[in-house]
Amino acid sequence: MVTLRLAASKPSLRLLFVHGFLGSSDDWQSIVQYLPTDWDLYALNLPGHVGNSDPLPSNFSEFTYFIDEQAQALAKDNVPVAFVGYSLGARLLMHLALKLETHTPNTHLNTMIVRGFVLEGGNFGLQQQSDISTRWENDRRWIKRFNEQSLCEVLNDWYQQPVFSSLNAQQRKQLVAQRSINDGKALAQVMSATSLAKQAYLLENLQHSQQQVHYIVGEYDQKFSLLYERNQVSFEVIEKAGHNTHKEQPEKYAKKLTQLLSIVSTDSL
Numbered sequence: 001m002v003t004l005r006l007a008a009s010k011p012s013l014r015l016l017f018v019h020g021f022l023g024s025s026d027d028w029q030s031i032v033q034y035l036p037t038d039w040d041l042y043a044l045n046l047p048g049h050v051g052n053s054d055p056l057p058s059n060f061s062e063f064t065y066f067i068d069e070q071a072q073a074l075a076k077d078n079v080p081v082a083f084v085g086y087s088l089g090a091r092l093l094m095h096l097a098l099k100l101e102t103h104t105p106n107t108h109l110n111t112m113i114v115r116g117f118v119l120e121g122g123n124f125g126l127q128q129q130s131d132i133s134t135r136w137e138n139d140r141r142w143i144k145r146f147n148e149q150s151l152c153e154v155l156n157d158w159y160q161q162p163v164f165s166s167l168n169a170q171q172r173k174q175l176v177a178q179r180s181i182n183d184g185k186a187l188a189q190v191m192s193a194t195s196l197a198k199q200a201y202l203l204e205n206l207q208h209s210q211q212q213v214h215y216i217v218g219e220y221d222q223k224f225s226l227l228y229e230r231n232q233v234s235f236e237v238i239e240k241a242g243h244n245t246h247k248e249q250p251e252k253y254a255k256k257l258t259q260l261l262s263i264v265s266t267d268s269l
Contacts, residue, residue, distance in 0.1 A: 002070045005032050005041040013082060013115075013261060014040040014074045018067065020087030020121075020244075021190065022155075022179045024051050027086070031246055034254030040079070044070055046089070048190035050181050056189050060199060064095040072108040080113040082261050086246060088194055090122025094202050097211045116212035118260055120253075121224055121243050124231075125201035136197035146188035152180045166220040166242025203231060214260045216253070218245040236260065 002016070003025045013036075017028040025043035032041055045051040047066060057063040074081045085093040097117045100109045126132045145154045155176045159167060167175070206213055215233060217224045218241035228235045238245035238252050246253040 002042050002044055002073050005029065005043050006035075006037075006039070008038045008040050010038065011040040011077075011079050012036075012038045014079050015042065015261075016067075016071055016074055016081065016083050017041070017043040018083065018085040018089030018093060019044070019046065019049070020085075020089050021194075022049070022158075022182060022187065023086070023089075024049055028246065030250040031254040031257070034251050034258075036258060040074075042074060044089075046092075046190070048183075048186040050183075056186065056193070058193050060092070060095050060194060063092050063194060064099060067092060067096055068099070068107050068109060071112070075108055075112045078113060080115040082114075082116045082118065084118045084120070084257065085122065086120045086244065087122065088190075090119035091124075091194070091196075091199060093117050093119060094122060094124060094206060094213075097209060097213060098202065098205050101205070101209045101211055114211070116214065116261060118214045118216060118257060120216040120245055121218070121221060122215070123196055123199075123224075123227065124203040124206060125199045126196060127201050132197045136195060139191055139195040139197060143188045143191050146184045146191065149184070151182065151184040151187075152176060154184065155179050163221070163223055163243045166218065166248065203233070207233075216245060216256060218242045218248065221245075 005028065017025070019025065019027045025045045028043045035041065044067065046063070047054045047056050054066070057066055071081070083093050083096065096109070099107060100114055126135060159172045159175055164172070215228060215235035217228060217235050217237055219237050219239045220242040224243070236256055238249050238256060241248040241252070
């Protein structure tokens with residue numbers, strides 16, 4: 001479901017935020033105060049996460065359809081719309097951007113003025129079968145744990161992964177407490193449906209897309225910095241942040257978001 005976070009009297013832009021795996025629409029609250037007051041801000045709760053009891057999609061196509069359906073709430077008054085996603089949310093928005101690019105029929109995107117996508121820490125997919133197999137084996141182990149073990153126990157190990165190395169012990173503890181209100185079995189289904197091993201390789205199509213797609217990476221997120229550099233993908237850096245830049249540096253993230261989307265706001269006046 002979509003939650004309205006801030007409503008402007010005469011909006012120049014509408015944003016839809018899509019959280020990452022384990023997250024919720026509340027994850028974006030820390031940046032709201034730093035964004036322009038003439039923007040409408042909406043945040044989405046993905047199926048399988050706290051705050052959303054909708055049936056669980058079983059693949060990327062169904063998740064993308066869900067976002068498309070929810071986004072129709074933003075399609076009004078000819079106000080331009082931009083989409084912002086983190087991690088899993090970013091990967092789902094890649095699919096949405098390409099759905100718009102191919103002019104897929106029966107999509108609510110066709111009724112909107114879509115001006116851009118901002119993707120934070122999003123992986124565009126794997127090419128080598130060996131990498132795909134390795135990733136699936138890794139994800140399969142996590143899926144089993146989410147299904148069978150205490151969620152708190154699993155999350156304590158989850159946030160020890162290298163991609164979260166910028167977090168200190170207190171930050172990890174807070175995240176475990178926040179995310180423990182989720183349902184482990186539902187999370188297992190989400191991971192099974194959206195594993196990177198099951199995602200198509202999207203980079204080439206994204207590079208040839210006519211959509212405005214921006215990438216954001218934290219200064220300390222070596223994995224994604226190297227991934228983008230190796231594939232010659234231009235990206236914006238948030239200083240003194242790791243993988244989750246909007247949580248670690250909300251003011252800097254909001255400033256960067258405003259810069260990236262300022263053309264959108266100006267064009268819509």
